[in-house]
Amino acid sequence: xxxxxxxxxxxxxxxxxxxxxxxxxxxxxxxxxxxxxxxxxxxxxxxxxxxxxxxxxxxxxxxxxxxxxxxxxxxxxxxxxxxxxxxxxxxxxxxxxxxxxxxxxxxxxxxxxxx
Amino acid sequence: xxxxxxxxxxxxxxxxxxxxxxxxxxxxxxxxxxxxxxxxxxxxxxxxxxxxxxxxxxxxxxxxxxxxxxxxxxxxxxxxxxxxxxxxxxxxxxxxxxxxxxxxxxxxxxxxxx
Numbered sequence: 050x051x052x053x054x055x056x057x058x059x060x061x062x063x064x065x066x067x068x069x070x071x072x073x074x075x076x077x078x079x080x081x082x083x084x085x086x087x088x089x090x091x092x093x094x095x096x097x098x099x100x101x102x103x104x105x106x107x108x109x110x111x112x113x114x115x116x117x118x119x120x121x122x123x124x125x126x127x128x129x130x131x132x133x134x135x136x137x138x139x140x141x142x143x144x145x146x147x148x149x150x151x152x153x154x155x156x157x158x159x160x161x162x163x164x
Numbered sequence: 165x166x167x168x169x170x171x172x173x174x175x176x177x178x179x180x181x182x183x184x185x186x187x188x189x190x191x192x193x194x195x196x197x198x199x200x201x202x203x204x205x206x207x208x209x210x211x212x213x214x215x216x217x218x219x220x221x222x223x224x225x226x227x228x229x230x231x232x233x234x235x236x237x238x239x240x241x242x243x244x245x246x247x248x249x250x251x252x253x254x255x256x257x258x259x260x261x262x263x264x265x266x267x268x269x270x271x272x273x274x275x276x277x278x
Contacts, residue, residue: 053207080264091168092208092254094265105263140208148264149196150215155208 051075053156055141061162062131070126070159072141081124082142082153083116085109092140097148098124131163166191168257170269177245177276185240185272187229187255196258197238198266199229203251211253214238225249250276 054073062068074081083095096106098116115127124143128135138160142153169188177183189195199211212223219231229240238255255269 082264084266084268091270092256092266092268094267097264105265107265144264148266149258149260152198152210152213153266154210155200157207 053141053143053154055139055156055159057159058157059160059162061164064133064163065130068128068131068161070128070139070141070161072124072126072143072156073122074124074141074143075145075154076122078143078145078154080104080144080146080148080151080153081116081118082144082148083126084140084142084155085137086140086158087134087137095126095139099147128161131161133163136161136163166257166259166267168255168267168269170253170255170272172272173270174273175275177274179247179276179278180244181276183240183242183245183249183274185253185255185274187238187240187269189236189238189255189257189267191236191257191259194260196260197229197231198256198258199223199227199238199240200254200256201251202254202271208254211240245274245276247276247278250274 056071081098086092097104113129138158140158141156144151144153171186197214200208214221214231222228254271256266
């Protein structure tokens with residue numbers, strides 16, 4: 050069964066550094082998402098992406114964050130200058146149809162630790 | 165504000181016991197509802213979903229959930245749990261007003277002992 054994959058599984062970085070989290074969505078999916086889960090808290094929506102554009106973003110997704118689909122398979126989340134509070138598990142998800150009519154399939158997550 | 169509540173944070177059961185995990189949401193409009201499961205070391209997987217129709221939804225691995233609109237609830241049930249059901253269970257809601265985002269509950273950690 051096709052799966053969403055994410056790399057790396059764990060990223061450790063120094064505060065102020067840039068990180069890029071990578072995701073390979075399921076191949077025939079058109080809608081892509083990033084969520085995050087700070088330890089002990091809820092999974093929170095960050096951003097949705099369709100047709101090479103952000104379709105929705107949360108208040109968490111400020112100017113430090115950006116997303117890109119650099120080629121036909123990868124979907125990336127960039128954090129420009131990491132802060133301690135960015136430490137979290139970041140989940141990528143994809144769906145074939147729009148998220149309110151179709152199921153979102155999640156990747157295994159990237160654990161980001163900011164020191 | 166829209167929210168999803170899972171009142172059971174940690175549930176411990178013996179094998180063959182029955183399971184019911186509560187999920188309530190605070191949104192008055194039409195919603196899609198989901199239960200996801202995360203087994204240790206694995207990614208979030210869809211257990212079941214409700215979009216419309218029969219409010220009793222059957223999912224994988226013998227799980228089912230009932231949507232009760234008047235109670236804003238979507239409780240997850242399984243008549244007889246197994247050790248392999250040990251996992252974290254997340255309820256999620258998609259409010260259908262031009263948004264694709266899922267709003268998650270805090271999750272319930274289920275431990276099943278043989």
